[in-house]
Amino acid sequence: MIDTPTRASVPMSEVQPGKFFQSIVRPRLARTAPSALPFLVEFDHLHIVDARTVTHMVPRHEHRDYEIILVTRGDYRCLINDVAVSVQPGDALVLKPGDHHADTCGVGVAFMALVLRVTPGSRAGRSENVFRKELEPAQQVVRHIAGLQALVDRMRTESGLTDSFTAPVLDSLAQEFLWRLLRQMPPAHLSPDLRSGMEVHGFGAALLALFEIHVTRPLHPAEMAEALGMGERTLTSRCRAAFDTAPAKLFERFRLERARTLLTQTDLSVRAVAEHLGFVNQYHFSTAYKRVHGAPPTHHREIAFGGSIVA
Numbered sequence: 001m002i003d004t005p006t007r008a009s010v011p012m013s014e015v016q017p018g019k020f021f022q023s024i025v026r027p028r029l030a031r032t033a034p035s036a037l038p039f040l041v042e043f044d045h046l047h048i049v050d051a052r053t054v055t056h057m058v059p060r061h062e063h064r065d066y067e068i069i070l071v072t073r074g075d076y077r078c079l080i081n082d083v084a085v086s087v088q089p090g091d092a093l094v095l096k097p098g099d100h101h102a103d104t105c106g107v108g109v110a111f112m113a114l115v116l117r118v119t120p121g122s123r124a125g126r127s128e129n130v131f132r133k134e135l136e137p138a139q140q141v142v143r144h145i146a147g148l149q150a151l152v153d154r155m156r157t158e159s160g161l162t163d164s165f166t167a168p169v170l171d172s173l174a175q176e177f178l179w180r181l182l183r184q185m186p187p188a189h190l191s192p193d194l195r196s197g198m199e200v201h202g203f204g205a206a207l208l209a210l211f212e213i214h215v216t217r218p219l220h221p222a223e224m225a226e227a228l229g230m231g232e233r234t235l236t237s238r239c240r241a242a243f244d245t246a247p248a249k250l251f252e253r254f255r256l257e258r259a260r261t262l263l264t265q266t267d268l269s270v271r272a273v274a275e276h277l278g279f280v281n282q283y284h285f286s287t288a289y290k291r292v293h294g295a296p297p298t299h300h301r302e303i304a305f306g307g308s309i310v311a
Contacts, residue, residue, distance in 0.1 A: 013215075013216060013276070015262065015266065015268055015272070015276050016268065016272065019266075021262070021266065023212070023258060023261060025208060025212070025257075027201065027204040027205045027207075027208045028204075028243075029200065029201065029204050029242050029243060030242060030243050030244035030245075033200050033201075033204075033241070033242050033243075034193075034196060034197040034200060035197055036194065036197035036198045036200070036201045037130070037178075037179070037194065037197070038197075039118045039119060039120065039128050039130075040118070040119050040120075041116060041117070041118055041171065041174050041175040041178050042116065042117040042118075042119070042171050042174060043116065043155065043167075043170035043171050043173065043174035044065060044115040044116060044117050045115050046112060046113070046114050046115070046152065046155055046156065046159070047112065047113040047115075048112050048113075048156075049109075049110065049111055049112070049113065050073075050110040051074075051105060051107060051108065051109050051110070052107075052108065052110075053107060054107060055105060055106055055107055056103055056105040056106075056109055057103055057104060057105070058101075058102060058103035059102060060079070060100055060101070060102040061100070061101060061102070062098070062099070062100050062101075063095050063096065063097060063098065063099045063100075063101055064097055064125060064126045064127065065097060065115055065116060065117045065118070065126070065127040066094065066095065066096060066097065066115065066116045066117070066118065066127055066178075067095040067101075067113055067114070067115050067116075068092055068093070068094055068095070068113070068114045068115075068116070068148075068177075068181065069087065069092060069093040069095070069111050069112075069113050070092045070111060070112045070113075070114065070145060070148065070149060070152060071087045071088060071089050071090070071091055071092070071093075071109075071110075071111045072089055072110045072111060072112065072149075073089055073108065073109065073110035073111075074089065074105070074106070074107075074108040074109035074110060075087075075088065075105075075106065075109065076088075076093070076105055076109050076111055077103075077104045077105050077106070078093070078101060078102060078103050078104055078105070079100075079101065079102045079104060080093075080095065080099055080100070080101055080137035080140065081099060081100050081137060082100070083136075083137040083138075084104075085137050085138060085140070085141065087141055090143075090144060090145065090146070091141055091142060091143050091144065091145060092141070092142045092145045092148060092181075093140055093141055093142075094131075094140045094141075094142060094181070094185075095140070096129055096131050096135070096140070097121065097126045097127045097128070097129050098126070098129065112152055114152060114155070114174075114177070116174050116177070116178060118130065118178070129191065130182070130190060130191050130194050131189055131190060131191060132188070132189055132190060132191055132192075133191075135189055139186075139189055142181065142184055142185060144184075145181075145184070147180055148177060148180055148181060148184075151173055151176060151177045151180070152177070154173055155170060155173050155174075158170055158173065182194075182198075200241070200242050203238055203242060204242050204243070206228060207224070207228065207239070207247075207250075208254065210224060210227055210228065211250075211251055211254045211255075215254065215255055215258055215277065216276060216277055216278050217278040218278055219251055220248075221235060221236065221246075221247045221248055224247055224251070235247055252288065252292070253292055255277050255278075256288060256289055256292045256293065258277060259273050259274075259277055259285070259289060259297065260289075260293060260297075260300055262276070262277075263297055263300050263301045263304065264300055264301070264303075264304035264305075265304070270282060270285070270286070270297045270298060270301065273285070273297070274286075285297070
C-alpha cells in the first residue's frame with residue numbers, strides 16, 4: 001500500500017563547534033523504477049461562478065479533461081453519470097475524463113471550476129485517467145481542501161500577469177494541484193499503475209529520510225528494515241527494484257554524497273568530514289570515497305577551492 005506522508009524530524013547537525021549543516025535531497029530512483037505520474041499536466045482554464053440571485057443550471061455534457069469544482073458557498077448539486085452528488089463549501093468534486101456531468105444548483109451557490117489536462121492520454125483528445133475505472137460518483141468528492149484553495153488563489157493572481165512566464169507558471173501550479181489532490185484521496189481510488197509508481201516513490205522518500213537521520217553513523221540493513229516496518233529481505237528486494245542496489249551500498253553512497261557536499265561547500269577538513277560522518281578513520285573514509293567518486297576527497301576539495309583550504 002502507498003506510504004502515508006509523514007514529516008521526518010531531522011535537526012541540523014553540528015559539523016563543528018558552533019557550525020550547523022542540513023541537506024534536503026530529492027529522492028533519486030533507478031532508471032528502471034516506474035514514474036509515478038509519467039504525464040504532462042497543463043493548466044487549461046479556471047471559471048469562477050457566483051449565482052447570487054439565480055439558479056445555476058448546465059445541461060448534461062461529457063468531460064474530456066479533468067474539472068475540479070471547489071465550492072466556496074452554498075450547496076453545490078450536480079449529476080455525475082446520472083447519479084446525484086452534493087458538495088459543501090470547503091470541499092471539492094473531481095470530474096474525470098469520460099464523466100457525464102450536469103449542474104443542478106440552486107440560488108446562492110459559488111464555486112471555482114479548474115480544468116486540467118493530463119497528456120498523453122490513452123485516447124486521442126482526452127486526458128489520461130489516473131483514477132480507478134470503477135470509481136463511484138460519491139467517491140469523487142474530496143473533503144477539506146484548504147491547501148488546494150490556496151493554490152487556486154495563486155493561479156488567479158498569476159493569470160493577472162502578462163509575460164512569457166505566465167503559462168509555464170500556471171502549468172507548474174496545476175501539476176502541484178494534481179499531486180496534492182491525489183495525496184488527499186484514498187489510495188484505493190487511484191489507478192493500479194499510478195499506485196504502483198507512487199509506492200516506489202513513497203518507499204524511496206521514506207528510506208532516504210531514514211538515511212538523513214542516521215547520516216553521521218553506520219546503519220545496518222536490519223536497523224533500516226526495523227525502522228521501516230518490514231523484513232530485511234523485503235527491504236533488500238525493494239531497494240534493488242527502486243535503486244538497483246543493496247541497502248548497505250545505497251546508504252554508503254548517500255553518506256559519501258554528503259561527504260562530497262561538505263568538502264565542496266564548507267571549509268571542513270577531510271578529517272573533520274570523515275569524523276562527522278562516522279567513518280572509522282580518515283584512511284577508511286578516503287578509500288570508500290575514491291571507490292564511489294573515482295577520486296580521493298582531496299581532489300574535489302582542490303577543484304572547489306583551488307587548494308586554498310587545508311585538507
